[in-house]
Amino acid sequence: MGHPNVGKSVFFNRLTGAKVLESNYPGTTVDFTKGWMRFGGEDVELIDVPGAFSLEPKDRAEEVAVKILEENRDSVVICVLDASKVERGLYLALEIIERGYPVVVALNMWDVAEDKNIRIDAEKLERILGVPVVPTIAISGEGFKELVSKIKEAAPVKIEKIIENAGGVESAAVSG
Amino acid sequence: MEKKLSEMDFDEEGTVKEIEETLRKQVAGMGIREGKNIRMATKQPIKGPVVVEVDESLTSLGLGVAKKIVVEVG
Amino acid sequence: MLKVPLSVDERWNLIEKISKQTVEFGARKHTLKDAIAELTVKPLTGIPVAIAVLYGFWSFFIDFAGTLFTDGFMVRLFDEHWLPWLQSVFPGGLGNPFYALLVDAGHMENGVLVASDNCLESFGVLTSGFFVPFGVVLWAVLAFYLMFALLEDVGYLPRLAVLVDTVLHKIGLHGYAIVPTFLALGCNVPGVTATRPLETRKQRFMMITLLSVFVPCGAQIGIMQDLVPELMGWIFLTLVIGYLGFGFILNKIVAGKSPEIIMDVPPYRMPMLKNIVSKLWIRTSRFLLVAVPFVLLGCLIVGLMYLTGAMDWLATVLGPFLMSWFGVPGETVAPLIAGFLRKDLAVGMLGGLMEQGIMTTFQVFTSVVLLCIYFPCLATFALMLKEENWKEFLGSIASLIAMVLVYGGLIHLVGIMLGVA
Numbered sequence: 001m002g003h004p005n006v007g008k009s010v011f012f013n014r015l016t017g018a019k020v021l022e023s024n025y026p027g028t029t030v031d032f033t034k035g036w037m038r039f040g041g042e043d044v045e046l047i048d049v050p051g052a053f054s055l056e057p058k059d060r061a062e063e064v065a066v067k068i069l070e071e072n073r074d075s076v077v078i079c080v081l082d083a084s085k086v087e088r089g090l091y092l093a094l095e096i097i098e099r100g101y102p103v104v105v106a107l108n109m110w111d112v113a114e115d116k117n118i119r120i121d122a123e124k125l126e127r128i129l130g131v132p133v134v135p136t137i138a139i140s141g142e143g144f145k146e147l148v149s150k151i152k153e154a155a156p157v158k159i160e161k162i163i164e165n166a167g168g169v170e171s172a173a174v175s176g
Numbered sequence: 177m178e179k180k181l182s183e184m185d186f187d188e189e190g191t192v193k194e195i196e197e198t199l200r201k202q203v204a205g206m207g208i209r210e211g212k213n214i215r216m217a218t219k220q221p222i223k224g225p226v227v228v229e230v231d232e233s234l235t236s237l238g239l240g241v242a243k244k245i246v247v248e249v250g
Numbered sequence: 251m252l253k254v255p256l257s258v259d260e261r262w263n264l265i266e267k268i269s270k271q272t273v274e275f276g277a278r279k280h281t282l283k284d285a286i287a288e289l290t291v292k293p294l295t296g297i298p299v300a301i302a303v304l305y306g307f308w309s310f311f312i313d314f315a316g317t318l319f320t321d322g323f324m325v326r327l328f329d330e331h332w333l334p335w336l337q338s339v340f341p342g343g344l345g346n347p348f349y350a351l352l353v354d355a356g357h358m359e360n361g362v363l364v365a366s367d368n369c370l371e372s373f374g375v376l377t378s379g380f381f382v383p384f385g386v387v388l389w390a391v392l393a394f395y396l397m398f399a400l401l402e403d404v405g406y407l408p409r410l411a412v413l414v415d416t417v418l419h420k421i422g423l424h425g426y427a428i429v430p431t432f433l434a435l436g437c438n439v440p441g442v443t444a445t446r447p448l449e450t451r452k453q454r455f456m457m458i459t460l461l462s463v464f465v466p467c468g469a470q471i472g473i474m475q476d477l478v479p480e481l482m483g484w485i486f487l488t489l490v491i492g493y494l495g496f497g498f499i500l501n502k503i504v505a506g507k508s509p510e511i512i513m514d515v516p517p518y519r520m521p522m523l524k525n526i527v528s529k530l531w532i533r534t535s536r537f538l539l540v541a542v543p544f545v546l547l548g549c550l551i552v553g554l555m556y557l558t559g560a561m562d563w564l565a566t567v568l569g570p571f572l573m574s575w576f577g578v579p580g581e582t583v584a585p586l587i588a589g590f591l592r593k594d595l596a597v598g599m600l601g602g603l604m605e606q607g608i609m610t611t612f613q614v615f616t617s618v619v620l621l622c623i624y625f626p627c628l629a630t631f632a633l634m635l636k637e638e639n640w641k642e643f644l645g646s647i648a649s650l651i652a653m654v655l656v657y658g659g660l661i662h663l664v665g666i667m668l669g670v671a
């Protein structure tokens with residue numbers, strides 16, 4: 001899962017060998033696509049979920065994304081983030097973690113982030129979040145081996161734990 | 177001075193002060209949240225949508241949506 | 251203690267805390283790309299750019315598909331080699347029903363049945379049936395999808411969506427509706443599918459209805475451009491006015507919400523050749539899969555209707571109505587029938603009628619527009635059945651009939667007032 005335009009479909013095509021249209025505009029995938037990938041000697045199902053900015057749907061693509069997430073309670077979620085816009089990507093990743101899903105975070109568009117002079121300490125991020133974090137460049141396939149090898153390390157994490165790792169956080173007075 | 181996002185001028189910058197409750201959750205994932213710096217990137221004529229910049233991302237909002245966001249400017 | 255799930259603010263506070271420890275934002279230089287990203291969405295600069303982009307799109311479409319491939323190569327191949335060759339080797343000959351169906355039906359000139367000299371008039375399954383999809387339409391569709399894939403991969407479409415949102419929101423649609431509309435100009439079928447991201451059922455219903463009525467597909471445009479290049483401006487103007495006008499009316503009478511746009515505007519990206527090629531391949535092959543069987547079937551059915559006299563009977567029965575209401579001759583019944591199956595084929599048949607000189611320019615114009623709007627092709631129709639619930643489907647059909655009668659009549663009326671009908 002991830003925002004629109006972060007490279008989810010490129011990911012999906014690489015991992016499954018399927019052909020899903022990749023486009024540089026939001027809302028391409030409202031029909032999600034399922035495919036199969038080889039994983040640990042087994043075929044496991046992979047879904048190319050429509051792009052979503054959060055689990056509070058504001059459009060149809062997000063509605064579908066949330067529905068798919070809810071219908072697949074026992075799956076591992078690969079959160080594809082745009083490394084050049086990590087913060088808003090983390091928002092969705094945290095929401096998914098809060099709901100108790102095992103997550104692997106892919107910091108995609110690593111090349112774009114480098115061009116923009118943004119440096120991310122992926123190992124430290126991994127320690128704080130307690131889930132695997134892998135830098136990737138989907139269009140060249142960089143980081144994919146590592147990503148796949150780390151899928152089995154994904155496990156649900158308590159948000160309290162992340163808060164503790166991050167050094168605490170003030171609770172807001174108004175809850176939104 | 178406070179004003180609605182929809183009233184901001186082209187290229188004006190400000191800080192997001194308040195977002196209407198239902199909208200708030202919807203735009204939070206796009207990085208638009210209270211306390212954030214926001215810039216009016218473009219305004220379309222005859223009540224068209226606005227495009228704002230937050231954290232180097234551009235987001236397009238209908239004018240009616242922009243009315244629900246209050247910004248501190250100047 | 252914090253409760254799960256976190257509130258919006260709590261989550262953002264946490265993210266900021268995390269990002270302070272892990273992310274380092276180096277010196278940020280404003281690039282040319284950033285400047286262009288904004289200039290193309292600002293009205294003052296963006297609208298001229300949009301016009302230039304669309305004009306470039308159109309020129310490429312005409313030059314590449316029309317002039318280079320169709321006129322330069324395919325027309326010659328089909329009319330000077332394929333057709334004469336078939337006419338010489340195929341058993342039966344002029345007047346034989348089997349020959350008429352498969353190769354050349356011929357036409358009457360001064361009471362004599364004469365052979366056709368081009369693949370639009372001949373109307374055989376093996377001649378017109380192949381010329382329309384492979385001689386004209388394939389190249390048009392290929393050129394269209396190539397340009398479209400470039401535009402979408404560069405990231406131009408969201409900007410176009412913002413620019414047109416001003417107008418489209420006034421008729422109850424999103425700026426985003428430009429994507430299905432644009433895509434439908436290639437083929438209505440993926441256009442209808444692309445309405446799925448639209449937010450409310452009302453917007454989808456309006457979009458599907460407007461699409462199927464007022465947006466001609468690339469196949470049809472390719473053939474129209476081939477036959478009546480001088481009328482294209484008027485045809486498009488008429489269709490755009492219809493689209494906006496009836497959109498405005500539908501927005502008033504259809505219940506439901508038209509929420510405002512909240513859309514991310516992604517940065518421009520360098521398109522990847524591999525992705526463009528695979529898109530072209532997927533879309534074009536899907537197109538051929540839908541189009542070719544229908545074109546061949548269409549040729550066969552129309553051919554059979556001519557042979558059995560059913561077509562002449564329909565022309566006599568419907569002729570007076572067509573003439574009085576729309577101002578077009580009864581002969582247009584044949585293309586109108588073919589148009590149920592394929593619009594490109596239908597326009598091609600119209601071309602055949604034109605060459606026989608039985609229609610005025612205005613009648614050609616009216617029939618071409620009528621062919622665009624009176625019915626979506628069968629493939630689109632079937633998809634509408636699938637995409638809409640039965641109430642919406644009946645609504646679409648009712649709107650369609652109303653729009654065709656009103657708009658077709660209106661065009662005739664304007665023609666009469668201008669003295670050209």
Ligand SMILES: Nc1nc2c(ncn2[C@@H]2O[C@H](COP(=O)(O)OP(=O)(O)O)[C@@H](O)[C@H]2O)c(=O)[nH]1
Nearest residue numbers: 004005006007008009010022023109137138139
């Ligand atoms: N530079 C760069 N571009 C990428 C990367 N991953 C994807 N893209 C491009 O980003 C665009 C969006 O990709 P897509 O897979 O359609 O995004 P989706 O909406 O998340 O499915 C496409 O034009 C891709 O070619 C990456 O790692 N680096």
Ligand SMILES: [Mg+2]
Nearest residue numbers: 008009028029
């Ligand atoms: Mg996608």
